[in-house]
Amino acid sequence: MKKIPIFWPVQILGWLCYYVIVSFLYLSIAPRILPNFLLVGGMEVICLILITSILRFIIIRLGILQKRLSGQIIFLFVSAIIVSLINTICSQAIDVFFKVPSRSAHKESLLFLVWVGNFAIILIWNLLYFAYHYVVKSNKEILDKARLESVVKELQLKTIKAHINPHFIFNALNSIRYLVDENPDQARYAITELSKLLRSSMHAENISTTRLSSEIEIVQSYLELEKIRFEERLEVKWSLAPAAYDFQVPPMMLQTLVENSIKHGISHQIEGGVIEISATAQNNILHLRIENTGKLVLREKSDSFGIKSTRNRLQLLFGDQASFSIYQSDHDTVVVDIKIPAIEHEITANP
Structure with a gap:
């Protein structure tokens, strides 16, 4: 049976926790509850799951994690900007589909604030994803180095012991040779x-x-x-x-x-x-x-x-x-x- 990558349960559970926390805060402090809020919020979280999953696929396909640190940092910020724009468009489409009334008279400023919020969310996701793989890679390198050192050490010990026994036997037989006739x-x-x-x-x-x-x-x-x-x-x-x-x-x-x-x-x-x-x-x-x-x-x-x-x-x-x-x-x-x-x-x- 093929093992499920740890990414998927963490990805889904993480976004569900985000949905529960945001919903709780909104319901606790909002002066007026928008219609279909929980449904709209759920649809937006599903979009975030899909978008970040596609982003992960792109990271793996382009081999971003194998590139130099400077290249990873550039990709991290550029992808956060692009993905947050896409997510903002999706959010607006969901609002239109469910006929959610505008939450501000100044729609342009509202869109900018939504994009800033999405940018912060995607940037945090990126940072967590890259940080996790950096730690995993470092631990793997340490483990591989330890295993290599262990193999080299064992080979060296075996080589030394392989020389000890013939060397010892030769000298012992040499001692006995003097006694055979005498x-x-x-x-x-x-x-x-x-x-x-x-x-x-x-x-x-x-x-x-x-x-x-x-x-x-x-x-x-x-x-x-x-x-x-x-x-x-x-x-x-x-x-x-x-x-x-x-x-x-x-x-x-x-x-x-x-x-x-x-x-x-x-x-x-x-x-x-x-x-x-x-x-x-x-x-x-x-x-x-x-x-x-x-x-x-x-x-x-x-x-x-x-x-x-x-x-x-x-x-x-x-x-x-x-x-x-x-x-x-x-x-x-x-x-x-x-x-x-x-x-x-x-x-x-x-x-």
Whole structure:
């Protein structure tokens, strides 16, 4: 069933209200009631409905609402002048048809006053019609912009995640490769841990945020793999506040940053090093901190995949409410600081 445009019920109801108000005022204050007043007034309102409906058709046909504002304003006043003249002629024709006596000895001045009244009425109708469509158009543009930004944001997030999983799997398999010949038992254990990680990464495809506690489980499995590879050269320290566990974070974010710490930090140290991961929560803000032994190279700060993907996702998901920084805290320690605002629910990606 075709939907009736909102114009028609508003148009008819609006003019009926006008008819009732004018009739009430006339009957209340007029010293002498003209014959057939209600019938004549009804006929004039019907003319107004027909004339303004034709005016709407012309506005749509000529595409006036798509023209520049100056063109719309000119049309608004010119059409009000012309349509009010036509309506004045119609009013006089109705008066003649129903033999309504002249309300003034000076007919010319009366016609001018009738035209001025009609001009004011049509001008108000025009202003309401154009104002309504201006508001509707503005709201539609805002909504379309928001939808476009949402689509672009989702595509960017999917692109980042599409790069994260192959990047992560490649590095994990690379770690296991060293164990296949040297220690088959550890290789089997590493493959088991890898399967856990792959299961988690598959879940990450369908969401844009996940609980920090889930991310910690992934990182713990990942570090188990890396400990097999680095043995005593890798030491891991955890400092996690229970209040931080329920915060929502981008999936695989913590894992990519820890992987980045090992790749650019620990692996370059002959004697290995330490990774310390801490999480605290205060005033609805999650504060994540990752410290690792190593040197911060300028190129690493700007070009690292883990750093770029983290920055992009935090900006897309949380805007300016989130912050990310990486710096050299002392001679041999690199620090990553992240602050994320609390959100109530997991953000699910559209299929």
